Amino acid sequence: MTCSRCAYKWAIRKRGDIPKNCPKCRSTLWMKEYHNYTCARCEHTWGTANDSPQRCPKCHTSKWNVPAVQRPAKSETVVSKLDPALKERIYGLYYDGKGGITIAIEMGLAFGDVMDALCEKFPGDNINL
Numbered sequence: 001m002t003c004s005r006c007a008y009k010w011a012i013r014k015r016g017d018i019p020k021n022c023p024k025c026r027s028t029l030w031m032k033e034y035h036n037y038t039c040a041r042c043e044h045t046w047g048t049a050n051d052s053p054q055r056c057p058k059c060h061t062s063k064w065n066v067p068a069v070q071r072p073a074k075s076e077t078v079v080s081k082l083d084p085a086l087k088e089r090i091y092g093l094y095y096d097g098k099g100g101i102t103i104a105i106e107m108g109l110a111f112g113d114v115m116d117a118l119c120e121k122f123p124g125d126n127i128n129l
């Protein structure tokens with residue numbers, strides 16, 4: 001037998017003699033699977049035998065398993081100063097799955113200019129770097 005709470009191991013003497021409590025930590029939940037959770041809001045990590053905790057024990061959010069929505073740092077509209085033909089090439093590379101850094105290197109452009117062009121095209125998106 002192994003306690004899922006304290007990892008204590010012990011042998012049962014006779015068959016069917018399954019104790020109610022762990023001999024070491026006295027937990028009645030020792031047979032249940034023990035889960036470790038991390039709160040997406042406050043990054044608190046805790047262990048519980050409950051397989052669907054309602055709230056984070058630290059910050060008490062009920063949305064502990066829902067990552068916080070990432071808002072773009074800047075909400076103002078970005079207007080790229082690049083040539084439209086250059087921008088089209090940037091978007092083409094971006095659609096090919098390349099990130100901002102790769103595009104800047106391949107096209108010999110400043111990373112900031114590439115990101116401005118991508119932010120202008122995809123406002124509010126998290127641009128792949």
Ligand SMILES: [Zn+2]
Nearest residue numbers: 003006022025
């Ligand atoms: Zn135990």
Ligand SMILES: [Zn+2]
Nearest residue numbers: 039042056059
């Ligand atoms: Zn939390």
